[in-house]
Amino acid sequence: MDRFAFVAGVLLALSISFDVTAQPPPERADILAADTPRTTAFGTRFVAPKGWAIRTDGNAIVLAAPEGNAHVAIIDVRNSDADAALAAAWALYRPGSAPSPEDARDRPARDGWDQVRLYEYAAPAKEQRTTYARALRKDDRWTVAIVDLPDAVAEKRDTQLEVIFGKLLPPGFERETFAGKKAHRLDAARIAALSGFIEAARKDSDIPGVALGLVQDGKVVFEGGFGVRESGKPATVDADTLFIIASNTKPLTTLMLAKLVDAGRFDWDTPVTSLWPAFRLGDSDTTKQVRVKHLICACTGLPRQDMEWLFQGDVATPASMMQVLSTVQPTSAFGELYQYSNLLAAAGGYLGGHVLHPDLELGAAYDDAMQKLVFDPLGMRATTFDYARAQAGNHAAPHGFTVDGKIVRADMDLNYTGLPMRPDGAAWSNVHDLLRYVQMELAAGLLPNGRRYISEEALLARRVPQVAEGSDETYGMGLKTDGIWGIPVLHHGGTMIGYRADMIWLPDHGVGAVILINSDSGSSLRAGFRRRLLEVLFDGKPEAADQMAAWAKQSKAGLAAARKTLVVPADAAESRRLSAHYRNAALGDIDVRRDGTTTVFDFGGWDSEMATRRDDDGTLAFISISPGEEGFEFVADDAGDARRLVLRDAQHEYVFAPVP
Numbered sequence: 001m002d003r004f005a006f007v008a009g010v011l012l013a014l015s016i017s018f019d020v021t022a023q024p025p026p027e028r029a030d031i032l033a034a035d036t037p038r039t040t041a042f043g044t045r046f047v048a049p050k051g052w053a054i055r056t057d058g059n060a061i062v063l064a065a066p067e068g069n070a071h072v073a074i075i076d077v078r079n080s081d082a083d084a085a086l087a088a089a090w091a092l093y094r095p096g097s098a099p100s101p102e103d104a105r106d107r108p109a110r111d112g113w114d115q116v117r118l119y120e121y122a123a124p125a126k127e128q129r130t131t132y133a134r135a136l137r138k139d140d141r142w143t144v145a146i147v148d149l150p151d152a153v154a155e156k157r158d159t160q161l162e163v164i165f166g167k168l169l170p171p172g173f174e175r176e177t178f179a180g181k182k183a184h185r186l187d188a189a190r191i192a193a194l195s196g197f198i199e200a201a202r203k204d205s206d207i208p209g210v211a212l213g214l215v216q217d218g219k220v221v222f223e224g225g226f227g228v229r230e231s232g233k234p235a236t237v238d239a240d241t242l243f244i245i246a247s248n249t250k251p252l253t254t255l256m257l258a259k260l261v262d263a264g265r266f267d268w269d270t271p272v273t274s275l276w277p278a279f280r281l282g283d284s285d286t287t288k289q290v291r292v293k294h295l296i297c298a299c300t301g302l303p304r305q306d307m308e309w310l311f312q313g314d315v316a317t318p319a320s321m322m323q324v325l326s327t328v329q330p331t332s333a334f335g336e337l338y339q340y341s342n343l344l345a346a347a348g349g350y351l352g353g354h355v356l357h358p359d360l361e362l363g364a365a366y367d368d369a370m371q372k373l374v375f376d377p378l379g380m381r382a383t384t385f386d387y388a389r390a391q392a393g394n395h396a397a398p399h400g401f402t403v404d405g406k407i408v409r410a411d412m413d414l415n416y417t418g419l420p421m422r423p424d425g426a427a428w429s430n431v432h433d434l435l436r437y438v439q440m441e442l443a444a445g446l447l448p449n450g451r452r453y454i455s456e457e458a459l460l461a462r463r464v465p466q467v468a469e470g471s472d473e474t475y476g477m478g479l480k481t482d483g484i485w486g487i488p489v490l491h492h493g494g495t496m497i498g499y500r501a502d503m504i505w506l507p508d509h510g511v512g513a514v515i516l517i518n519s520d521s522g523s524s525l526r527a528g529f530r531r532r533l534l535e536v537l538f539d540g541k542p543e544a545a546d547q548m549a550a551w552a553k554q555s556k557a558g559l560a561a562a563r564k565t566l567v568v569p570a571d572a573a574e575s576r577r578l579s580a581h582y583r584n585a586a587l588g589d590i591d592v593r594r595d596g597t598t599t600v601f602d603f604g605g606w607d608s609e610m611a612t613r614r615d616d617d618g619t620l621a622f623i624s625i626s627p628g629e630e631g632f633e634f635v636a637d638d639a640g641d642a643r644r645l646v647l648r649d650a651q652h653e654y655v656f657a658p659v660p
Contacts, residue, residue, distance in 0.1 A: 030054055035163055035471075042076040043171030044136075044143040047471055049160040051336075060092045063164070070153040072164055073146040082117040082135040082142070089133070089144035099131065103561045108550040110543065112173030114138055120558075122565070124615035125635045128648060130154040138170040155650035156303065156331055159338040162470030166484070176541055177486030183509040183537040186214055186221045190536045197532045197545060198226050198515075198525070204552035205521045206407040209237035209396050213431030213514040215439050218448065223431050229518070230397040231409060239432045242382060242395040243516040244415060245501045246494030247342075249427040252374055252383075252437065253349040254296050254462050254478035255454075259373040261292075262458040265355050268293040268477075276351050280326035289334060295348030296477045297466035301330035302341045303651045309342070311587040313417025314605025318350055318362035321420045324586075331651060338469045342424040345478070349423020366423055377453055378440060380433035387416065390428035396518035398498020400628030403568055403611060405559040407521055410498040410628025413606035418496060425494060431514045438505050438512035441490070463490065485534055493526050497628040502526040504533065511537060520628065524551040566611040566623065570599040574612055574620060574636070579658035582645055587654050590645070601634070608632070 036048045041059045048054050053064040059076040073093040079085040083104070090098030102122040109116055115137040123129040128151045136143045145168065147154075147161065154161070169175075184190060191214065198210050209227035213220065225237030261267055272279045272290045281287045286300065294300050308324045309316060325343045332339060353365030360368070367385055375383050384390055391412075400410035418426040440447060445454040463481060465474035472484040482489045487508060494501035500522040505512035515529050525548065532544035575594065582590040591602040599610045601624065608624035615621070622645070624632040634645040634656070645656040 037167075040074060040076050040143060042138075042141045042143060044074070044076065044138075044168065045171070046074060046168045047163050047166070049157075049163045052160070057092075060089075062093065065149065065153050065157055065160075067150070067153045070149040070157075071146075072161070073144075073148070074164075074168075075144045075146070077142045077144060078140060079142055082115065082137065085135050085137075085142035085144050086117075086119060086133055089135075089146060093146050093148075101133070102565075103558065105554055105557055107554065108543075108547050110547070111168075111175065112138070112170045118554075122615070124617040124619045125621050125633060125648075126615075126617065126619050128152070134165075136168070136170070143168070143170075151648075151650045152331075156337060156339065159469050162473075163468070166471030175484070175486075178534060178538040178540065179486035181538045183216075183506070183511055184539070186216050186511070186537070191222050193536050194222075194529075194532060195226070197548070198529070200545060201522075201525050201528060201548045201552070202227055204549050205519070205525065205555070207517060207519045207522045207525065208399055208407070209241070209518045210522070210525070211237050211239065211241055211243065211396075211431045211514075211516040213239065213435040213438075215435055215442065215512045217510045218439060218443060220435055220439075223435060229395065231399060231407065235394075237396060237518075238394070240382065240394050240430050241516075242390045242393070242428045242430050243501060243518060244398075244494075244496045244499040245427050245429045245434070245516065246425045246496040246499055248429075248434070248492055248494040248501045248503050249423065249425045250296065250345055250478035251462070251492050251503065252370065252427065253345070253352070253423045255437075255459075256369050256373045257292065257296070257348060257352045257477075258458040258462055259454055260352055260355060260369075261461070262455050266292055268461055272347075272351060276354050279322075279347065279351070282327045282329040286330050286334075292348075292351065293461075293466065293477055294334075294344075295351060296345050298338050298340050298344075298469075298475050299335050299467035300341070300344065301332040301334060301336060301339060302328050302344055303331050303339050304341060304649070305652060306342055307647065307649055307652065307654060308586055309421045310414065310417055311603055311605075313420055314413075315588075316417075316420040318346070318366070318420050318422075322347060322350065322362070335467055338467045338475055342421060345424035346421045347423075348478075363420070363422070375433075378433075378436045378447075380429065380436055383427055383429040383433045385419070385422050385426055385428070387419070387428070395428070396499075396516070398496075398628060399519040399521070400498050401520060401559060401630060402627055403566065403625040403630070404563060405556055407519055408627050410520070411606065411626065412497075414497045414629050415499075417605055425496060431516060434503060434514040434516075435512070438503055438514060442505050442507065442510055442512050482530075485540075489530065489534075491530065495523070500526060502529070504530055506537075509537070521552075521555065524548060524555070565613050566625070567613065568611045568625065569597045570610045570622060571612040571620075572597065575599040575610075577636075577643055578622075578645075579642065581659040582656035583659050584647075584654050584656045587647070587656070589659075590656055610634075 055062050061074045063072045075089040077085045077088045101119040103120045107116045113136045117135045119133040121131040133146045208231045211225045213223040223239035229235045269291045349366050350362045353369045356369045357365035398410040444456045445459045447453050462477040469475045473482045491504040500517040528548040578592045593600050608626035608629040610622045611625045613621050620636040622634045637644040642658045647654045
């Protein structure tokens with residue numbers, strides 16, 4: 001692994017930065033009863049999250065998560081550069097044991113900072129720990145933030161990290177706000193500015209194709225495409241090109257539920273078990289508390305648990321996925337933390353279908369409910385869950401990264417695993433159809449002909465905040481409200497293999513947008529486009545273009561750094577030590593095959609070439625590298641007589657045992 005040398009040693013850094021003899025004694029640690037604004041010695045502002053302990057020791061403030069052994073340190077130093085400032089900060093936070101960063105790179109200066117540098121650390125796979133740091137400079141002063149958390153805590157408390165970093169701002173700085181401003185008309189010049197932004201982002205991020213739609217004051221002002229449906233082929237993207245919209249399916253699902261609320265079939269506070277007696281979570285007390293709104297609010301305390309459908313989706317059914325849901329245990333209290341659960345969101349869709357058609361299979365009932373209550377009334381004629389139908393016509397192919405960072409067509413197999421979970425993210429659609437949905441949202445439930453499609457009360461209830469998703473963002477029912485720029489921006493992103501999507505609308509300004517992307521390299525374009533849209537509408541500071549260009553460079557640098565840690569093809573000697581067949585009760589089977597020098601893990605519905613990586617502590621991992629299927633990490637565990645394979649997400653562990 002690459003290592004980055006510090007400009008000065010720890011002792012030198014301390015001698016430059018601190019008069020340690022002058023530091024006051026440390027404060028005792030206090031448990032915060034609410035999110036609390038705090039200020040560092042140099043005047044840097046941030047918000048300390050509810051439930052965390054906070055302790056001040058001179059120029060260092062250390063926040064401790066409730067789980068223990070989980071910290072965020074915010075430390076002020078004076079130093080010549082970022083590397084020396086980082087060394088000094090580690091010496092105060094954890095004297096004598098500062099790790100060496102695996103990667104370090106400057107990020108765009110923003111939010112009033114003169115310089116921003118990000119450091120990433122590679123913990124051995126067995127440690128299951130997330131560590132990174134940010135060095136932020138204002139004039140000649142540095143504020144260094146060190147994040148040092150177990151993976152499980154980092155995922156569970158991700159939105160509390162957003163609380164901390166969302167308003168980590170230098171003294172005197174105030175973010176740009178568009179509150180009180182009137183949106184400009186999206187005329188030809190402003191649409192050209194948005195189009196130029198997308199074309200530049202496509203080039204910088206190697207994105208084959210993008211579809212864009214814009215509405216203002218009830219009218220479509222632009223719908224079209226940029227680039228191609230598939231790399232290397234001439235067919236271009238247009239307004240009718242279908243993409244997998246992934247989690248943009250969730251707002252459509254909650255709209256179906258809102259239609260049933262409007263029809264009096266239930267209300268948002270109806271207990272789920274009274275409508276669907278078979279509904280179960282892994283905890284009986286939690287099961288009893290769940291109301292309809294809780295299925296799609298990300299607020300019930302259930303953690304993300306996606307491995308079962310990713311590995312078993314080719315043989316799973318909606319009913320079997322709901323059986324998996326019955327094993328999921330909450331890891332936080334109701335309303336305490338935002339925790340995103342695809343399984344629970346799928347249950348929300350299946351509940352609606354079941355109420356409408358109790359005698360039908362869950363998937364068929366949901367499909368019919370969506371067609372009759374959402375797609376047909378809104379005129380969304382192309383939107384479908386039928387993968388064969390979608391791919392038979394004008395559709396965008398998925399694209400992903402090779403192990404060397406090149407964008408190529410990705411295999412579709414892993415996307416099929418989402419079908420048993422389709423209410424949470426398996427719809428195909430295009431900008432033409434999705435603009436009809438966005439227009440209805442902006443019209444508060446009216447159709448273009450003036451007819452009321454749904455009551456305002458049922459529709460807008462989905463926007464009511466159910467849980468905080470950071471310092472300026474809340475989550476309702478399948479909808480996010482972002483207020484970072486002083487005005488409410490409603491949106492929801494979507495991510496599946498080779499596809500990225502976002503739907504956006506500004507309810508106070510009558511403006512909406514849809515952006516669909518056919519590449520994993522397009523992740524940053526969603527947030528970048530939201531910012532650029534606001535810049536164009538309100539004559540905001542032109543930040544988005546530089547940020548997009550920087551994000552593209554950082555992504556490529558990160559891929560290059562990760563590539564240096566891998567052995568490709570997988571180490572032959574280590575591969576020969578693998579068994580031919582493995583099994584895990586929850587995730588199914590792995591067949592290991594060797595195609596010449598290549599090692600392939602076959603999971604049934606999809607397969608991937610594997611690389612190997614040896615961590616500093618000797619841990620060996622086999623890592624999937626096929627485009628679109630990269631990043632699944634299996635740690636080789638030699639405990640006992642046979643080599644096992646261990647797969648982890650942030651809050652779960654799956655052991656694959658060899659099968660004779």
